[in-house]
Amino acid sequence: GIQVEQSPPDLILQEGANSTLRCNFSDSVNNLQWFHQNPWGQLINLFYIPSGTKQNGRLSATTVATERYSLLYISSSQTTDSGVYFCAVPFDYFNKFYFGSGTKLNVKP
């Protein structure tokens, strides 16, 4: 199956700092999704991004499908950004996702 690798596995930031999270995948994909799992365990959609760049407030994501990676940028981080960030790639037409093992982010006040 498709291998999905995320880096770094853990990240500690001071509030207000910027960060970049990376997702590498082993095979060609036609889509990719980023999620935030908050400390209560809820999975929140961030981006559904096959290629190019999307922005939503302080967050943006870039996927370069030809080079098999995606980046998630968090600017001016806040304590509410803490949690685990997952990227997931669908391995067929039915959107069955392979998940990476996540980046655990801790933003300190």
Next chain:
Amino acid sequence: NAGVTQTPKFRILKIGQSMTLQCAQDMNHNYMYWYRQDPGMGLKLIYYSVGAGITDKGEVPNGYNVSRSTTEDFPLRLELAAPSQTSVYFCASSGGGAGAFFGQGTRLTVV
């Protein structure tokens, strides 16, 4: 709009007991999924469905069964619960090209 609703949120089972995790979506999505998440890990696909009456196995189907009699509902059945099934279970749905939407999860402990 409720999205994807899972019940119960928490459950403790004894070894050998059975239970059904309920999942309902109100977005008229054709595709629905069950995932499990073990501590510190990403999610793994248990079963999925591409429409009413059509289901298939994912990566980790052993010990589980599903059915899909309507577009809205996709229950997951655990038979003869084992400690290895202690996990957090997520139901999801997708359709319309907007990615997958997840329920709030069911935290299951088997003792």
